[in-house]
Amino acid sequence: MPKIKKILIANRGEIALRIMRTAKEMGISTVAVFSEADRDALHVRYADEAVCIGPPASASSYLDQDKLIKVCKDLKVDAIHPGYGFLSENAGFANKVAENGLIFIGPSASAIETMGSKLAAKAAVAKYDVPLVPGTEKAIDDIPEAKTIAKEIGYPILIKASAGGGGKGMRIVEKEADFEEQMNRAISEAKSAFGDGSVFIEKFVTSPKHIEFQILGDQHGNIVHLFERECSIQRRHQKVIEEAPSSCLTPEVRKAMGEAAVGVAKACNYYGAGTVEFIVDNELNFYFLEMNTRLQVEHPVTEEITGIDLVKEQIKIAEGEALPFKQEELTFTGHAIELRVYAEDPANNFLPDIGNLTVYRRPEGPGVRIDDGFEEGMDIPIYYDPMIAKMTVYANTREKAIDRILRAIDEYEIVGIETTLAFGKFVCNHEAFRSGKFDTKFVDEHFKPEYLNLAMTKDEEHVASMLAAHIFETKKAKTSSSNSAVKAESKWKKRAWR
Structure with a gap:
């Protein structure tokens, strides 16, 4: 397969910039696409070439597959990198890219399709002895039958949409009396969000940790994992703080989970970068949750502890190269923590905020990495995800990493909008986080908006x-x-730092 000479990044903001920087180091030209709302964005200025592809709405710009393909043909682009979000897990788009003689920097369309359905994913990984949460093996819409199954599994149970993620189409049911109402709500929400009302039932693991493993596979059948990320600090089922490695895994559990993650990737003949997500109970029993067939938002923490540029590996895999390392050669050192700095108001149920960055000054110094797409004076647009930046710190121990991120939070100056910086400071100062004794219910159990006022x-x-x-x-x-x-x-x- 020939070397890639020009990449179009079908994304925006910090992830577009992050991909472009690696491409530049590899001597590869880059093409940015942008909506009218992003005309002055940093990724537009950084790219070698940039093309406006439509109005602010994503459906008319970043999600317009035909426009993206046309830009590639007009500018003689070799490959498309989808980043995360938008079209990154769209099997139809991956197919269209290949059909037009372009390289999709990601997995095969069939792998995306298999892992895009939680039910299909569970069926695929079952033969690899990957632990699964007890539940239905197929979609179900018959409420009396579903109620019987739920009773057999035992409450509490979780009703989940087969398609999609981000907490949509998901309902926790504590008792049988609530089942029918929650089932109908889950089906309705799944249809609205994903155009697919398929739902299934699982045993709800109370107070779980959310731990994921980074996967890399090449097109020659080689698959490795690059260890885990702890992602349990969440709001609305979406991550806010991630770290690597997890503070709770023993070497034995880490090895078993890593092998299970590789098994999941083998189940769909995976190549490229991907993430296998697990839920882990308080006795360190783990269960397969889902696979994200793309680069994760939180990939910098893995890069920091392993020293491996995941985007570079994605590009080399897309060019047909074999992985340059084997599992036994991979190690990690130190500890990394990432805080997603969102334009959200944590004192008001984390509602998104918009406005102008009247003051925007990044923290600096040893071990601090900022992935962002903004600068002082820019507006936060209403049309897209409200993340401003990812702040990642690295140190040789977890304790020092926590101290470092607290220092960086204090140095980060943002005026003009509400942000999650104060919430991040609250979390990193909390005894539950410092001790590692926390789970996905951290916000519910430990956080109240008035605590931010005390900190301020x-x-x-x-x-x-x-x-x-x-x-x-x-x-x-x-x-x-x-x-x-x-x-x-x-x-x-x-x-x-509000």
Whole structure:
């Protein structure tokens, strides 16, 4: 297979920039696509070439497959990298890319299709002895039959949409009296979100951890895992903080989960980068949840502890190269933590916020990595995911990584919108997080909006005390100049990490 010379990135924002940077290091030209809302975006300026593909709405721009293919043909592009979100897990798009003589930097359409259906995925991995949560093996819409099955499994149970993710079409049912109503709601929501009302039933594992394994496979049948990521700090079933490695896994459990993850990938003849997700109970029993057939948002924490550029490996795999390492050669060192900095208000049920970044200053220093797509003065658009940046820190121990991310949060200055920075600080200071004794119910069990106000008050008191001390020392040293203290005071700004 020939070397890739030009890549179109069918995405926007920080992930488009992140892919372009690796491509540049590899000597590959890049093409950005953008909507009218992203005309001034950083990924547009960074790319070698950029093309506007439509109005702000995703359906008329980033999701328009025909426009993307046309740009590739017009600019003689070799390959398309879909990033994550948008078309990254669309089997039809992967097929269309191949049919037009282009390389899709990702897995095969058949692998995407198999793992895109939770029921099909469960059926595929069953022969590899991958632990599965007790539940139905097929979609079910007969409520009396479903109610009987739920009773046999035992409450609480989980009703899940077969297609899609992100918590949509998902209902926890605590008792039989609520079953019928929740079943109807799950089916309706699944139809609305995914155009597919298929649902299935699983035993609900109470207080689970959410742990995933990074997979890499080549087109020659070689598959390895690059260890785990802990992703249990979530709101609305979506991740906010991720870390690698997990603080709770023993070497034996890690080995068993890694082998199971490789088995999942083998079940669909997987190649490219992918992630196998598990739920883990308080006794470290683990169960296959799903496979994401793309690059994950949280991939930087894996890169930090392994030293492997996952995007580079994706591109080399797409070119037909074999993996340059075997499982026994892979190791990890240190600890990495990522905070997703969202334009959301954690004091108001994490509702998205929009506005202008009147102040935007990134943290710096050893072990701090910022993946973002914004700069000071830019607007946060209403049309897309509200993530501003991914802040990843690395240190040689988990304790030092926590200290480092707290320092970085304090240095991150964002004014003009509400963000999840204060929430991140709350989490990283919490004893449950520091001890590693937390699960996916962390927000429900430990977080209340008023706790953010307490944190802010302490931070403001600290700034005020420093300001007062500064003014006092200035006046003492320069009593002859009445303007000195005023000038010094004007230089102080309240740090805004709200």
